[in-house]
Amino acid sequence: MCTYYYLHRHHLPTCSRTIDYVMQYGFCEQATVDPSTGMALPCDNICFDHDQSVDYNDPCAMGGCTESPDCSSGACRLAELNGMWICCECHRGGNVYRWCDHRMRSSPDTLCYHVCCKNCQPDGMGLQVDLSMPNPVAY
Ligand SMILES: [Zn+2]
Ligand SMILES: [Zn+2]
Ligand SMILES: [Zn+2]
Ligand SMILES: [Zn+2]
Ligand SMILES: [Zn+2]
Incomplete structure (x- = not known):
């Protein structure tokens, strides 16, 4: 049984x-x-x-x-941020992964790799991002 x-x-x-x-x-x-x-x-x-x-x-x-495991991996936060977010470490948006894949200004060979946290902001454009428009910064 x-x-x-x-x-x-x-x-x-x-x-x-x-x-x-x-x-x-x-x-x-x-x-x-x-x-x-x-x-x-x-x-x-x-x-x-x-x-x-x-x-x-x-x-x-x-x-x-x-x-x-969803929480510790950042998947929850990514969902909370509607799947697109602005990194609080390097202040660049358009992130769609659980971690930030922007290059570091100080060392361009290294990615930021910041995992989205409570300080990261949703990227207001959401998933329908239109690169011709300036990104509104939502606070
Ligand atoms: Zn059984
Ligand atoms: Zn418990
Ligand atoms: Zn969670
Ligand atoms: Zn970053
Ligand atoms: Zn953050």
């Missing part, structure tokens, strides 16, 4: 998202493997594991607090 339960993941304090709940399986010997993905699949006898699962009213009660 396979089981499933939920874990919780925290977002960082500056992130406006609430806790994520992630489903996890506990597999038994009857579990199979999906040949196309290589992922384990639970057998037909699957039941909810209350003891392992998080309490939605008090998710931290059992411990097991982990940081959301």
Whole structure:
């Protein structure tokens, strides 16, 4: 008999998202493997594991607090910034990755690599960027 339960993941304090709940399986010997993905699949006898699962009213009660990988990687902040942002370190906009790919003025061989943070501003043009127009600076 396979089981499933939920874990919780925290977002960082500056992130406006609430806790994520992630489903996890506990597999038994009857579990199979999906040949196309290589992922384990639970057998037909699957039941909810209350003891392992998080309490939605008090998710931290059992411990097991982990940081959301989306948050630590900057993916949350990128989504908050509507996918385009102005770097707070080098003050240049048009960034569409989680990190700034502008070249450093001091050393042009090096990219800024600043990961978007709470000080970075959304680039007002959004994804429909029109390079012929000057960038409005939204504060
Ligand atoms: Zn099973
Ligand atoms: Zn917690
Ligand atoms: Zn987050
Ligand atoms: Zn930068
Ligand atoms: Zn920043």
